[in-house]
Every structure is written in C-alpha cells, then in structure tokens.
Amino acid sequence: MKRPKRPTIRDVAEKAGVSIATVSKYVNGQQSFSPAVEEKLREAIEDLGYSQNSLARAMVTGRTTAIGLAVMDLANPHYSNVVKGANRVALANGYNLFVVDMEESIAAVRPLLEALAPRTDGLIVSARIPKDVTDWLAELDKPVAFLGQPERDDVLTVGTDSVQVAALLAQYLVRQGFKRFGYMGYSRAPSNADRIQGLRQILEPAGVELLIFDVDEPTNEAGERAAARVLLRPDRPDVIIGWNDLVAIGMMNEARSLGFKVPFDVAFAGIDNIPISRYVTPPLTTVDVCSQATGEVVMKKIIAMIEEKPQPTDLTLEPALIIRESTQLHFT
Amino acid sequence: MKRPKRPTIRDVAEKAGVSIATVSKYVNGQQSFSPAVEEKLREAIEDLGYSQNSLARAMVTGRTTAIGLAVMDLANPHYSNVVKGANRVALANGYNLFVVDMEESIAAVRPLLEALAPRTDGLIVSARIPKDVTDWLAELDKPVAFLGQPERDDVLTVGTDSVQVAALLAQYLVRQGFKRFGYMGYSRAPSNADRIQGLRQILEPAGVELLIFDVDEPTNEAGERAAARVLLRPDRPDVIIGWNDLVAIGMMNEARSLGFKVPFDVAFAGIDNIPISRYVTPPLTTVDVCSQATGEVVMKKIIAMIEEKPQPTDLTLEPALIIRESTQLHFT
C-alpha cells in the first residue's frame, strides 16, 4: 500500500514562494496579504490539497480544540444521550468531542485516558474511577469533570443525586399502595449503595418491606436472566425497581413470559428514562435523570474551565418522576 | 485556575541525572540499564508523575496507535453496536478507538475528519459522504474504510447489501400472505434507493402493491409522527416496513394508540435487529444486519491495512431474517 505522505506547510511555502510563517498566518487568517501572495497561497494549498496537521499545531499552541469523553458503555442509551448532549454543546462552541468506550471495565480506563489526555483540552469521565487514576488526572494540566453522583467538592461532578432519585421513586410507589418492594441493583456500581439508601429512607418509615437482589450486568439480558430469582419466590414483591430501565425492561419481559400480568401481578419501574421506555408494553414508569442535560451541563462547565471564563451558575439537575402504566393498577 | 504543566521527559532526565535519550529508551523499554540508572529513572518518573506525551511521540514516529470512527448517530443502537464491535477488536490489538458523532449531518463531517485524521492511524466513516471529502480522504496517508452498502471497488466498505436485506424481508412477507405493502423509508440516506429496489424486485413479480412513504429522521419519534399518514389512508397497507427498527417501533406504537391491533389489522417489520426489538410488544420482525460483526470486521481490516499485513479473507456479512410476532397472523 502506498502512503503518499501528506503535504506540509513547507511544501506550500516553497510552491508559493513565501516563508512558512506566512503560510501559517494565512491558514490561520491572522494578517492581511497582498493580492499576489494571497492568490499564490490559495492556489498552492488547493493544488497540494494541504490541510493543517493539528497534532503539530497542538504541540506548539498547547490547545487542541478537542474534548475527550470516556463513557462506561455506549450501548446503554443513557450514555448515548449524555454523549449527544455533550456533543452538541461542544460543536456549538467550536470543539470536537472524542468519545471512548470503557466497556464497563474500570480497570482498563487508565491507558485510555493516557491516550486521550494529550489529544484534548479537557476530559470528562463517566464513572467513579480508582484513586490512582483520579490522582493522575489531578496532576494533569487539564480541566477534568466527572459524570455521576456528585460527592466531593474538590472535583467537578455533574449528575443527579442517586439518593434523591431512588427516594422519589419509592415515595410514589408507596403512595400507589405497593407493599412489598424488590430492588434489582447493580452492586458493581458505586451509586448502588446510594440508591438503596434512598429507598430505605422512604420505605423504612412507611413500614414497607424491601428485598434486594443483584444483577451481574446493567443490561436487558441480565435483567431477564435475573428476573426468575425474584419472581418465583413465595414472598414475591408486588413491585420491582430495576437498576436502570434496561434491567427493568428485561425483567418485565421475563415476567410476562412467565405468565404474570404486568402491572397487576407484579409492577415494574426503572431509572434513567431512556427513550425506548415509552415504547415497551406496558410503558415503563421511571425517573428521568436528565441524560442529555447532564451532557450539556458538563460540557458547558468544562469549556468554561478551559477558556478560564466564569463558571456558569450552578445548573442543578433535578430528577423527575415519569409515571407510566407499568405501575398503575387502576386506570383513572 | 492553576495549570501545573505536566512534567516532560526533560524534567525526568534532569532529576535522574541522565540524558533525555536514556529516558526515552527506558520508557519504551528499548534497552537494558544499569541497576543504578534504572532505579533513579523509576523514582524520578514516579515522583514527577511523568507520563509520555503521545502527541509528541506521534509527531516523530508517525504512529498514534489510535483509530478514528465517525458515526452517523450514536443514539441509534445500530451504530452503538457497530462501535462496540469495533472497540473490542481495537482494544484487543492494542489500539484505542476514538468515536465522533456526526449528528446525521453529512455537511459537517469534513472538519470532524480533519481533526480526527492526524490523531489516528486509520479512519472509519459510517456514511456515504460527499465526493470532495472522499477525495480528501484518498489523499491522506492513512487507511480509510467505510461502513455501509459496499459499492465501489477502490474503497473498502463493510456492511450488508441493502438490496438483499430488503428482498429478504419482502420475500418472507409475501410468503406470509401480505397483499398491500407500505414502506416508510428515509430518503436522505443513500441506501434508501437500494432498499426500494430490493423490495420491488420481489413485490413486482408477485403482483403485490407497494406504497412508499418517507420519514424525516430515522427515529422512534419520527416514525410515530409519520404513522398516521399511512395508517389512515383508505387503502391502508396490511404490512408496513420501517426504514429501521426505530421507525418501525414508533409506527407500531402509534398504530396501537390509534386502536389498530398489531399484527392483525396491520403488521410491522423493521431492519437492523437492534437489541430492544425483542422487547417491544409485539416483538418486532426484522432483518439482522450484523451490527456488531460489521464493527469487528471493519476494524480487523483497517488494522491489517495499518500494519500492512495481508487482508483477512473477505468475511462477508450475511443479513438474516429475524421472525417475531409483529408479522405473524396465526400462531402455529
């Protein structure tokens, strides 16, 4: 395979008969030029098909006009939406967004970030990552933000409050009259504990039972596989909350193929409000965690940090209950 | 905000009392070292928290060990799956995958690719892009591959054959006894024409009608919005094929809220076989276009090109019909 070696600024300079500094200024539009020179440059660039090597440019300026986003799992629509939100804001502000998928593997994140860091002006990381990586990030000369449950004050974290999210859902479900709660959590996620705390906070005072289960992966399939464990118990819950919408949808599907009537025999609720939740049967009750807004906010903040502008006033993200038929026993 | 400026190879060299060349060789493991020097280097690197600037490295070596993937829309699960497949193969071969989302906007792709190109050893682009961009890509000194309908021989393109995909579906539906076909296409996509061709290829000989409609966006919502147009016609089709699963699901949902019984009053089929299609009601008949395998294959090929190895033998991607209840009138 031939590699034609793309033209450099030097080639353009030579062809146009000027210095490389002139070419640089021309392509960056930093000065006015005599018509003669301008024409020659235009032509040389056109002929050679020259385009800037942004790597070299980044080396000397220290700016890349790119931002990196490391996300847990792109196949999860929640994250896709975060990415969409972030991407739009980035593009609107003249930045490019590079996304990497860490495949739910916290361990492998460090090399990914090491590769991403020098290529970007700022980093967004969508997980609570190990301390050594956080430390390394802190020593970087770049703004960094995290996605998820805000917890520490010294790092910027954008997301909804997991305790609040869970409590919101529990509150509504208690009011609906459910008596035996099941929670199919994902214990490998750090915020799982917060979710449980939020549930207990409401359920204990109300004197309502909570059974806790665990799924090995936050996916449809895993929810489906895990559902039988909880559905076939003698003390089967009358409502089951999934770690996220995907898990809830998987469980709901399995419940129906086991012959349960949803929501009458058993009700389901999820968390995230992914787009598809409206389209399953019955439509899934869930909590909107502002996926897209999360992406937008975090991107706005990181751009403000990069450009050393004042931080946008703290846009808080309020989770919102989305009530659909998967938890409604009587149609009003 | 303070920017501590990350340490360079020079700082390490100075602290360890050796030359920068030695440091470079050490971090790349290219030579053996006396215990004394080795220890000093280890310590200096540890203390300073040094890590290679891969930008600078890439500049001189010309290699980045990264691959870029520009995708039409990450919110579409089909593309998420392509990304997943590609990412796994990339990681397994020691490459990083950087994903950019072009937001369904073919126009904006050029600047995106210009930013991505110098940062990567190879590029994968998931759309038929304008000729000037293709030309520019061709002049690049990098392997490039396309995702989608293979069409030209001079560029590497991986994907299923759109004509075949559509024909496969039509064939099955005709055999099921459907008589009036609707197709809700997405005319902004180049392969829309191929899909129509595939449908006609089967339907015309069979003497079956085909009504063609168009959706303005390949999403659930757009499918939902567009559904009424076709459902409320006097000559309503008895089966409607969506541009993709998302559109089909949207239409199916709208049909049900308009009071139609699916599949008895009207049946639906999609294309892509996105994971969620199993979970909607009724489960959606579709054509599997090997989303994940597409990502894997294209990544394998591009890595082979980068490393100038022989191309893996042409792994063809055979679309597969996935029959579910959304098109089954009698339960056997």
Add this chain to the structure above:
DNA sequence: AAATATCAGTTAAACGTTTTCCTTTTTGGG
C-alpha cells in the same frame, strides 16, 4: 517633507518526543 505609524513578510526558537550515530564503559576470553 520629515517623522512616525502601519503593513507585509521573514527569521529562528520552541513544543516534547524518537532515533541514528557516536562515545564511553564494562565484560569476558585468551
């Protein structure tokens, strides 16, 4: 018309690495 400001363009250093040649030191065989 002289003095000064503006404009167009150049020179050369710098960004943080890798790598090719060197030079120096160490090792081992006789």
Add this chain to the structure above:
DNA sequence: CCCAAAAAGGAAAACGTTTAACTGATATTT
C-alpha cells in the same frame, strides 16, 4: 592483563507547526 566485543548512555537532528521579534516598505500625520 590486554584487547576486542558488547553494553550503556549521550548528542543532535527531526517531526510540522506557531509566534515573538525583527526588517523594509508603504502610508499617514503634522
């Protein structure tokens, strides 16, 4: 012990840009 060969380490050029400082030439002000 001597010498050659191998090992360990260094000097400097190169990668493709930007940019500060500079040089002449042209335009503007008085």
